[in-house]
Amino acid sequence: MNSARLVRGAVAAALVTILLSACSSDGDDGVPRSWIRETYTVSGSRWLDKDSSPARVADAIHDHRKALDRSSGGGMRFLRYGDDMVTVSPHRGGSMIEIEDYRNGYRRHKQHLVNWPNPNSQSYRGGGPGEGK
Numbered sequence: 564m565n566s567a568r569l570v571r572g573a574v575a576a577a578l579v580t581i582l583l584s585a586c587s588s589d590g591d592d593g594v595p596r597s598w599i600r601e602t603y604t605v606s607g608s609r610w611l612d613k614d615s616s617p618a619r620v621a622d623a624i625h626d627h628r629k630a631l632d633r634s635s636g637g638g639m640r641f642l643r644y645g646d647d648m649v650t651v652s653p654h655r656g657g658s659m660i661e662i663e664d665y666r667n668g669y670r671r672h673k674q675h676l677v678n679w680p681n682p683n684s685q686s687y688r689g690g691g692p693g694e695g696k
Contacts, residue, residue, distance in 0.1 A: 611654060613656070614657050617640045620651045624660075636674065636676075638653045
């Protein structure tokens with residue numbers, strides 16, 4: 564009975580992983596998730612660079628794949644990639660990298676994103692597939 568549960572749990576976890584990777588933005592204009600995973604140390608749902616400042620990490624990510632927009636504030640750096648956003652924050656002498664949906668990131672950090680489009684406005688189109696339709 565326990566082994567059947569373990570198998571079902573493993574299958575469910577594999578399916579979730581496949582679905583999340585299928586939905587991730589790692590195309591030519593999306594967040595360079597694979598590169599971030601390969602370059603930085605994973606810490607739960609975030610990544611860490613123990614030695615580099617947020618400015619330096621954000622520059623490295625942007626150099627790898629150009630962001631649609633960049634901003635900064637409160638010691639943090641922000642990179643916008645269509646429907647996603649990368650936030651690089653100071654963390655214990657280094658940096659912490661978070662990737663999240665643009666709407667959630669905008670809601671959390673809008674005081675630092677004054678020139679970015681409000682995702683709740685009628686004119687916001689997101690920048691993902693089907694942009695400008």
